[in-house]
Amino acid sequence: MQVPLSWLKKYVPITLPPRELAHRLTMGGVEVGGIGEIGTSWEPDKVVVGHVLKVDPHPNADRLRLPTVDVGNGEHITVVCGAPNVAAGQKIAFAKEGARLFNTHSGHIEPLRPANIRGFKSVGMVCSVLELGIGDDHTGILVLPDESEIGSPLADILGDVIFETETTPNRPDCLSMLGIAHEVAAHTGQAVTEPDADYPEDDDPIEKQATVEIADPDLCYRYTASLISGVKVGPSPQWLQDALVKAGQRPINNVVDITNYVMLEYNQPLHAFDFGKVKERRIIVRQARKGEELETLDGVKRKLSPPMLVIADASDAIGLAGVMGGANSEVSDGTTTILLESANFDAVNTRRTAAALKLSTGASYRFERSIRAELAPLALRRATKLILDIAGGKAAKGIIDHYPGEKPAPTVHLTRKRIKQVLGTDIPPDKVESVLTSLGFTKKKSSTKNDGLHLEAPYWRSDIAIEDDVVEEIARIIGYDEMPTTTIATSIPHHAPQPMWELKQRTRDLLAAAGMREIVTYSLTSQATIEKAETLEPKPLAMANPMSAQFQYLRTSLRGSMLETLATNWHTSLRDGLRLFEVSRVYMPTKADLPDERETLIGAIAGRRLPLSWLAKELGEVDMGFFDAKGVVQSLLSSLRIEAAFEPSENNALLPGRTASIVCGDHTVGIVGEVHPRILARFDLTETPVTIFEIDLPKLLQSASAASRSYATASRFPESLRDIALVVDSGVPSSNIEAFVSQHKMVQRVTPFDVFTGGDVPTGKKSIAYEIVFQSEKDTLTSEQVGRALEDILRRLQKEFGAELRSQS
Amino acid sequence: MTAEDASSNISDLQSRALTELETLQDARRLEDWRVVYLGRKGKLTQTLRTLGSLPPEQRREAGQAANRAKTTLEEAYDNHLKTLEEASFATSSTKGRLDVTLPGWPVLRGGLHPTTQIVREICNAFASMGFQVVEGPEVESDEYNFEKLNIPKDHPARDMWNTLWVDYTGIQDEHSVLLRTHTSPMQARIMEKMDSKPVRVIVPGKCYRYEATDATHEWHFFQVEGLAVDKGITFADLKGTLYEFARLVFGQNRKVRFRCDYFPFVEPGAEMSIDCFLCDGQGCRVCKKTGWIEVLGAGMVHPKVLEGVGYDPSVYTGFAFGMGMERMAMLKHGIEDIRLFYSNDLRFLKQF
């Protein structure tokens, strides 16, 4: 909300400099997000009040005129003016040579220079609001109140400071000047003066002239109304227009402006009906009929339906309760009798109505926030008084006040013990009382409790419901920074192990140490990405209100976003090799209340194995493939002490023969493989192979928790190494041979170090060379022992795999 | 043979050996020399064996002479070995000079996403104060995301969280499912699980808002939520804990400031700022010339929230807080556009 200090000063003396006041308000919960200053740039001797003495035509231009202005001290200046509304007798804002103003031609603030306009030398200017920097209107000059003193600085009249406040949903009272004034009062120890609301009630009693019926008391808690006849609708006086403009509202006419002004004063929305248009002089507050139509003041015809609440006359809806008036009862220039409404409507129904019609107004915004029904008659009388003062007329005797929703003012019982329990400090009772009094709380007698304070919340506050609400009031007015600072004294609670969190941390660290770079991508994906990556199953959950097609589905695979990330970085990073991973959730639909969120690891490897290096230029030219990715997975699993087998596997997105499932015990925990070129092409990844691995972390966790880490003594005796090269069918998996050889009790480990096809190796066969390490726990093996063991192994390999020895060393 | 003969033999042998030693220039020949003169079958040993024919008196004298010679030769050997080694180090330190300005072997350097890093840093700071990391679901029910946090349906406070709703029709038609707008639903989940026992947890995780993105807003972001509930936990403890956090994460000299703010699930509610470490509180672009930077929202757990999860609010009190991770990382690293985090441009990621 825009809060002009000039307006605030009507209710509370402002004793602090604006910035200090803004700071106190902010610290106390009413955030002043910006401070606007009007007139600080107007030099007191250069921008002054002028009096237009006469207006002559410009000799050379029909559209231009030559007003002569008295600028004080008997100085008269004639300037050129293009505004159509300049007239003799006006008080206007006059800028002398050198005044810093907004130049409408250059778009900058710059000193005003003499100008020759169509042959007339003009020194000075009659200003519009645009040049003064207080509005957008450049079509006419600003006309000042008649009582403005000639030659006085304009800043004295129009200068102001405007607080831009941000209001939290719990404090609708701070959507009003009086609400802010009460805050200021509490922070500065001042008292608030409420506005004058007394007026003569000269006309016949209101009951004889109008009837009001609340047909739905569940949605309308209170309805007050006054009646004024003989009003003259017209433009508002300048002070009222200025106040509204500074508060960010557009002046319309005096009656409407007053309802807006009083709404900003009290936070109570008001509405003026042209009573001449109200059929049978009857107001009925009822739910809309199904399909009932109403043209609202913004000119939109709206179809209504129950339980939307309307204000109706004897036959039709004439207003949308708490939201906006109807065009059929709008106050216009010809209006003479006004029924002024000040009511209290249900918050939820108002909110739903505004949402359904996509029509949020100043009124609906306030009613949604549950304003107090006590405000209705206060604001009604205040607005009635202003209408009489400004638009004339006679007020009916009395007001209508139907109050079916009347309830006692909220009270809260506050104890010293609770203050200490919540804030951690004992605040002296006299301090507590003085703070609460400054906020408008009143002490009441409690029938049940002797200790503590029984408090009634001030009538403008709708956010006080429980004891802790009052504790906050005390803390915020004294200042949170004045509260003590301690550390938690109680002991640290028992902590349950969090194995998944630990596993994710370890996985990330290990992959980063293996040269992989972590990415984090969006959880929502598009139909297009799902189709490109062929991750169609299971069918993902969709957003009910997607922001865009790009972010429509909760992903069930990390593959699409990984390939997209590869594509984004392809050209900047390919020469250095791309090694990326992500640990994020996928969201598997279930029949349960919530989907199954599975922590998932994906890695992708593509491009050059090493950045270009003078030490091994050729390595920098080799593209990575399946075994680079597998190596990373093996290193990860081995660091996690998880034993895994890699079994040939199939996957629609991966290349057959270049895909392995990762198997831990009985579980397949993941997959590693080269992505099918068909899919890569859709992501514009065509230059090098891309290998990915995916691991389901909950499944991996099961294997990890089974893995123990018991210490085994290393053998004291030396190792004996033998190399063999075998020729086997090309379909025989090396891992089977390795496992078979490892079973021998003297074999410590076996490592393939060369794989070869072609040459003298027959078609359909391959040659694999292994280094076998023999070692005993008990003694040093003799070469005869090793020789016998190797022979035995070779014989059995021949039987098991048809393996022929190609060479041996 | 006489004793004189024996000692003259020994002294001849010694001088011959020493003369020969002087000429040796490499370690292999030195070893050969050692074997020849001092080895188990070496000349000195042989000489000693010939002493057996001497009378005992002379034998002892000659034996002593032989042992003296042995010591002398051994010392000479050690010295010569040292000389040779030093000479060889001197040679190798002058051979094959490298252009040390050439780059070394490329060693692959991976790394963690900046969000992961900041989440960790912040969780570690709170872990040092006894908070345990717990995680929860990102797809949530209206009940946990809002209602159990004292945000009923149609409450205007709901406007504070623009929500992405999940289409659950056909699964559970009446069930309101959403992407959590904050990590706060875990407050209720944890307390329900802990069943009126003390709680001290920190909850990192992804959150989502229906929001247009710009340099400071992202619809997909990470929060860290904290919750401490026990008998006797106060607003002063909240201040103390968060003050310590600010010092751990943003530097030991940080000043903090608490102002009143509103979140429906806390009362009193607060917002914490730290003094701007970029301009030392003088006012700059990042702190919008105020000298202060807002870092988190916090407050005492609302009695209605406690009640709703079975904690007696007249016995138990607690505090909660929540903060955005990207904002923390942006402040720490001077990142100006939040959209960089999830665009995953490696030129950005590699800087962390």
Ligand SMILES: [Zn+2]
């Ligand atoms: Zn700063």
